[in-house]
Amino acid sequence: MRNVILFIRRYFTFFIFLLLQVVSLWFLYTFNKFHQAQFSQSANELTGEVNARYKKIENFFALGEENRRVHQLNDSLFNLLPRQYAQVDTARQLVRDTVPSDTLNRYRRYYFRPAAVIYNSTNSEKNYIQLDRGSLHGITENMSVLSSTGAAVGVVVNASPRFAQVMSLLHVRQKVNVALKKSGDFGTLEWDGEDPGLLLLKGLPKSVPVQVGDSVETSRYSFNFPPGYPVGTVAEIVSDPGTNFFLLKVRPAARFYNLQYVFVVENLQYSEQVQLDEQTRKRIEDPKRNPR
Amino acid sequence: MSELFRNIFRFILFLLIEVYVLNRVPHLHRFISPSLYFLFILWLPFVVSPRWLLVIGFMTGLTLDYFTQTPGLHAAACVLIAYVRPFLIAVLTPRDSGDFNYREPSPQSLLWAPYFIYVLILTLLHHAWLVMLEWMSFGSFSDFLLKLIASTAISLLLIFTVELLFPRNMRFRTNVGG
Numbered sequence: 315m316r317n318v319i320l321f322i323r324r325y326f327t328f329f330i331f332l333l334l335q336v337v338s339l340w341f342l343y344t345f346n347k348f349h350q351a352q353f354s355q356s357a358n359e360l361t362g363e364v365n366a367r368y369k370k371i372e373n374f375f376a377l378g379e380e381n382r383r384v385h386q387l388n389d390s391l392f393n394l395l396p397r398q399y400a401q402v403d404t405a406r407q408l409v410r411d412t413v414p415s416d417t418l419n420r421y422r423r424y425y426f427r428p429a430a431v432i433y434n435s436t437n438s439e440k441n442y443i444q445l446d447r448g449s450l451h452g453i454t455e456n457m458s459v460l461s462s463t464g465a466a467v468g469v470v471v472n473a474s475p476r477f478a479q480v481m482s483l484l485h486v487r488q489k490v491n492v493a494l495k496k497s498g499d500f501g502t503l504e505w506d507g508e509d510p511g512l513l514l515l516k517g518l519p520k521s522v523p524v525q526v527g528d529s530v531e532t533s534r535y536s537f538n539f540p541p542g543y544p545v546g547t548v549a550e551i552v553s554d555p556g557t558n559f560f561l562l563k564v565r566p567a568a569r570f571y572n573l574q575y576v577f578v579v580e581n582l583q584y585s586e587q588v589q590l591d592e593q594t595r596k597r598i599e600d601p602k603r604n605p606r
Numbered sequence: 607m608s609e610l611f612r613n614i615f616r617f618i619l620f621l622l623i624e625v626y627v628l629n630r631v632p633h634l635h636r637f638i639s640p641s642l643y644f645l646f647i648l649w650l651p652f653v654v655s656p657r658w659l660l661v662i663g664f665m666t667g668l669t670l671d672y673f674t675q676t677p678g679l680h681a682a683a684c685v686l687i688a689y690v691r692p693f694l695i696a697v698l699t700p701r702d703s704g705d706f707n708y709r710e711p712s713p714q715s716l717l718w719a720p721y722f723i724y725v726l727i728l729t730l731l732h733h734a735w736l737v738m739l740e741w742m743s744f745g746s747f748s749d750f751l752l753k754l755i756a757s758t759a760i761s762l763l764l765i766f767t768v769e770l771l772f773p774r775n776m777r778f779r780t781n782v783g784g
Contacts, residue, residue: 327656331689334664338685341671341678342739361672368626435674437633439740442675479675508636571632 362477365432366446373430373574380574383462424540425580427452429459429478431573436484439507443468443480443573453478453578456588458538460577465567466490466545467576469538478578483545484510484570491536492545495529497522503530503545503564510570512549515562522560524551530564537587540579609651609709617666620646625673637749637756642764643670643680644732647688648725649774651710656692663688683735687728698724712774725765726758733757 373380429451433444447453459467459480468488472479481488486507492515493500501518515530528548532539550563581587624643633639647663654662667681674680695711698720708715716724737754 327660327689330657330660331685334660334685335682338664338667338678338682339739342676342682343678365673433673433675435629437629437639438674438676440676444675510636 359474359477362432362444362446362474365444369430369432369446376572376574379572380462384575387462387464423582425582427578427580428575429453429578430575432477434482434570434573436482436510436570439486441482441484441510441570442471443482443576445470445478445480445576445578446476447578448476448478449473450475452580454580456538456584457581458532458536458540458579460539460543460579461568461573462575462577463567464543464577466492466532466539466543467568467570467573470578482570483513483566483568490539490545491533492530493533493535494518494522494524495531498534500533500535501559501562511565513546513564513566515548515564516559518560518562520553520558520560524548524560524562526551530562537581537584537591538579540581613646613650616646616649621666621669621673624670629674634760635756637753638760639753639757640760640764641733641757642761642768644684644687644728645765645768647684647691648728648765649710649712650691652695652708656689659688659691660685679736679739682739683732686735687732690731691728694724694727710774713769726762729761729765730754730758733761 427447429445429447431443432446433442435441435443443459445453445459453470453473455470455472457470459470461467466483468480468482468485469490470478471481483490483503484505486505488503488505490503491500492503499518499522501515504514504516506514518524526548530545530548532541532543532545534541544567546564546566548562549565552561552563554561620643624641628640628642643666646666647659650659650662663684664681667679667684668677670680671677695716698716711721711724713721715721733754737750737757741750741753
């Protein structure tokens with residue numbers, strides 16, 4: 315009888331062990347599939363507080379460096395401003411859009427919001443960045459994120475009321491449409507999870523002249539990113555004889571190790587573009603989707 | 607300092623070090639990712655029952671997961687080592703001393719060699735579970751092994767540095783009055 319009781323007691327502990335393991339794994343796999351998992355929302359609110367406090371202290375030691383960078387950016391902003399606008403083709407436009415336009419009859423395509431980074435990682439294969447702005451400040455998913463020097467950093471994947479979560483370019487599931495600055499030929503930027511100092515640029519045909527040191531910038535065909543912002547420079551050209559495409563290793567322009575302030579960029583026509591894209595694909599019945 | 611307060615203090619300290627120091631410093635190599643927080647579970651008192659160990663392990667892992675945005679990853683690894691810990695202690699404690707004279711596992715209470723084995727096995731288990739879950743979706747088997755060995759080695763180095771730098775003053779705990 316005593317042995318039976320002992321057996322049951324041991325079995326009960328094992329049962330708790332199994333239960334907790336299953337709960338953990340359930341958390342793990344549901345979160346990875348759906349970024350909107352409720353878990354991350356509450357997690358953002360809980361750890362966001364602690365992270366914000368820590369960042370307050372840490373920021374103090376980097377003020378000088380950041381000041382210099384902000385000054386540099388302010389300088390260059392004057393030159394960049396016109397790029398946020400596109401000319402309305404008045405010859406064919408019958409109905410005026412409700413999107414606010416300026417006096418020169420250009421409508422705004424991109425809206426920049428500043429945000430501070432409060433948590434950042436580069437050591438994992440799936441790196442996320444946490445910002446101190448959330449849906450209360452107008453941040454929603456699929457907005458792109460640029461560093462304070464204008465270099466591409468990532469895409470917002472989730473937003474709680476006061477915080478937002480960004481999927482960094484250093485994430486094995488990240489796919490961004492980018493182009494060579496020199497010729498405008500575009501490809502897909504990915505990361506293999508190995509070296510945080512090297513991103514991969516795939517899908518660039520071998521007919522395109524590429525040299526080490528060429529600049530890579532955000533493409534005109536991206537839905538999230540505004541065009542013409544630096545992504546990185548070509549560091550190595552791997553010519554795989556088996557395919558017609560280059561495999562380029564790209565050194566990122568953004569310094570992921572010391573991100574402090576970033577811009578969250580909203581494409582004001584995003585939902586319309588995506589809707590049209592999806593409708594078209596549904597109509598043509600092509601299950602494959604291009605990277606955005 | 608009461609036992610409870612001491613452990614709560616340790617819990618906060620280990621988590622802060624893990625989140626704000628070890629996860630922040632640029633790693634020497636992509637395979638070498640040190641971690642120290644699970645030492646909290648290794649250092650829990652002997653009197654904690656196996657079931658409570660599991661619950662505490664789960665909470666520890668989950669708290670870290672909140673910070674690293676990987677819900678369930680560290681929790682799974684912590685629950686595993688919390689489950690194995692009592693069996694290891696039962697095997698490794700000297701037979702002749704009928705009851706524990708010490709408060710918690712340490713080089714003094716288990717002696718150096720058994721304590722090393724205790725730490726080695728639990729660290730290896732923790733990292734194996736962690737690295738396996740993380741690399742399940744991609745990466746090759748040799749990568750998995752290399753990362754496991756490198757991370758275990760650096761974590762062991764850290765743990766024994768901590769052990770030598772901060773020797774815990776081990777008072778005898780008499781059997782009278784538990």
